[in-house]
Amino acid sequence: MFRQAKNGKLMIEILPDKCDFCGCCVGVCPEDAIELKEAEIFIIDKRCTNCAKCVWSCPIEVIRFNKEGVSL
Amino acid sequence: MKIEYDIIVVGAGPAGSMAARFAAEKGVSVLMLEKDRDVGYPVRCGEAISKAGVEEFISSDEKWITAHINKFSLNSPDGSEAVVEFNDAGYVLERRIFDYELAKTAANAGAEILTRAYVNGLLIENDKVCGVKYEYRGEQKELKAKIVIGADGVESRIGRWAGLKTHIHFKDMECCAQVTASNIKIDSDTLYFYFGQQYAPGGYFWVFPKGKNIANIGLGVSGMVGKKRSALSYLNNFMDNNYPAAPVLTSIAGGVPSTVTLKKISSPGIMLVGDAARQVNPLSGGGIASGMIGGSIAGRIAGEAVKMNKLDHILTYDKAWHERLGKRHETFERIKNGIYNFSDEKFNKISHSFNKIPKDKRTLGRLFTTALINQPSLLVDIAKVFVI
CATH class of the missing domain: 3.50.50.60 (FAD/NAD(P)-binding domain)
Incomplete structure (x- = not known):
């Protein structure tokens, strides 16, 4: 199953295995679309607009675009 | 409960x-x-704080103080160093x-x-x-x-x-990557800051001593910079160039809402x-x-x-x-907005001018005045917050 790119825009993917759970992405997300626990992180699918602000603000390159859509 | x-x-x-x-x-x-x-x-922090900032709330205690700070060393891209001395200014903490x-x-x-x-x-x-x-x-x-x-x-x-x-x-988010590393031979009473494109464009790179040759090393860059290059890649670059063999004890990302x-x-x-x-x-x-x-x-x-x-x-x-x-x-x-986006040449020039001031007059206020001498409107702001 794939989360398809909305309106043909790029999709965003968090790589939880590489994440430090620092919260930069949560702070900059205009849609409150990222859930961050002690050592667990995921995008709230229905809120994400693929704006990419989280990708730009991730200090350690853990969030990235995935043009093909992200497998759930 | x-x-x-x-x-x-x-x-x-x-x-x-x-x-x-x-x-x-x-x-x-x-x-x-x-x-x-x-x-x-x-x-997720550089762990430096002024003594006054601490003592308003808790008495200083060696069990969470890793270094006593007396100096700032501000390093420009060409390697020139401006040193500002304080007396017993603050600490690097064990957060x-x-x-x-x-x-x-x-x-x-x-x-x-x-x-x-x-x-x-x-x-x-x-x-x-x-x-x-x-x-x-x-x-x-x-x-x-x-x-x-x-x-x-x-x-x-x-x-x-x-x-x-x-x-x-995202432009106001300082995206940080940091390590705690050992075998870092620096003065244990000095906070080291590095400025310039190669270190941390629009932000700064820090090397803060934590005693026993251990240091908290990291940087913060705006999300605007992160669009092109991540904080982590600047950090890796610095470590490879300066401390290639340093054992890394901790490594973590962080964010500072710098606004x-x-x-x-x-x-x-x-x-x-x-x-x-x-x-x-x-x-x-x-x-x-x-x-x-x-x-x-x-x-x-x-x-x-x-x-x-x-x-x-x-x-x-x-x-x-x-x-x-x-x-x-x-x-x-x-x-901050006045000094944000200074070019490498500008940082070098500030450092050179500052070092011409007599040693006992090299205060933080003087440093900012030197930096912003061409922006008189900001000099009032500097006078407001620093004792010159």
């Missing part, structure tokens, strides 16, 4: 602990919730112990603390916050409170749920403190001392509000914060 509290504080960092402590000192019931297993860990001790002062004042409690929503009635929803060891729970204080850090969501606009523009305080930091039933309220000094990126001040003001006002049975009293917090530090942070923000 009680079934209801006067005040719930979300987040047990320095700001949260001070909010809990100052509220509890008013004799009201306080619970502080922390999502992580431990208070004080993980550490994991420091935060823990701060939480203990809250506990000693009567606050209860619960770790592993992840707040994931607010209880709201008639447009007023009246408690929290949280997950504790896999169970979803609710808890009522007269006042909720959000000390949930840079990733704060509590304010948003209460209708406060807390999301931070002025939010326009609104209280609303019926809710107050925000620390990074959640954007109470960071936007010039230095330091947020421990200012977060503790914000937390203490919020805690005191919240405690008073409950005691007086006049919950609207919490709305006086915005003004109290603004007068104590918020206004000053606006000045810092203007200075």
Whole structure:
């Protein structure tokens, strides 16, 4: 199953295995679309607009675009 | 645990602990919730603080001081160094112990603390916050409170749920990557800063001593820079060039909301403190001392509000914060914007000019004056915040 790119825009993917759970992405997300626990992180699918602000603000390159859509 | 509290504080960092402590000192019931297993860990911070910033709240204690700081070394791209000397200016902390001790002062004042409690929503009635929803060891729970204080850090969501606009523009987010490394031979009384395109465009790179040849090394860059290149790649580059063989003890990412305080930091039933309220000094990126001040003001006002049975009293917090530090942070923000985007040549020139000043007159105020000599409007700001 794939989360398809909305309106043909790029999709965003968090790589939880590489994440430090620092919260930069949560702070900059205009849609409150990222859930961050002690050592667990995921995008709230229905809120994400693929704006990419989280990708730009991730200090350690853990969030990235995935043009093909992200497998759930 | 009680079934209801006067005040719930979300987040047990320095700001949260001070909010809990100052509220509890008013004799009201306080619970502080922390999502992580431990208070004080993980550490996402350069760990430097002024002595005055600490001692307003806790007596200095060698068990959380790793280095006593007397000097700043400011390094320009061409390798020239400007040194500013202070007398007994501050410390590099061991945050994991420091935060823990701060939480203990809250506990000693009567606050209860619960770790592993992840707040994931607010209880709201008639447009007023009246408690929290949280997950504790896999169970979803609710808890009522007269006042909720959000000390949930840079990733704060509590304010948003209460209708406060807390999301931070990505250009104002200082995205940080840092390590603690050993075999770093630097002066143990000096904070080292590096400026320039190769180190941290629009931000700074830090090497802070933690004693015994251990250092906290890292950098912060704006999300604007992060669009092109990540903080991590700057850090790796620096370590490869300067300390290729240094054993790395910890490695972590972090974020600093480097801007002025939010326009609104209280609303019926809710107050925000620390990074959640954007109470960071936007010039230095330091947020421990200012977060503790914000937390203490919020805690005191919240405690008073409950005691007086006049919950609207919490709305006086915005003004109290603004007068104590918020206004000053606006000045810092203007200075920051003045030096943001300086070219490498400009940094070199400042360093050379500064080093022509007699040694005993090389103060931080003089340094900023040298840097901003062509922007007279900002010199007034510098005079306001630095003793020249």
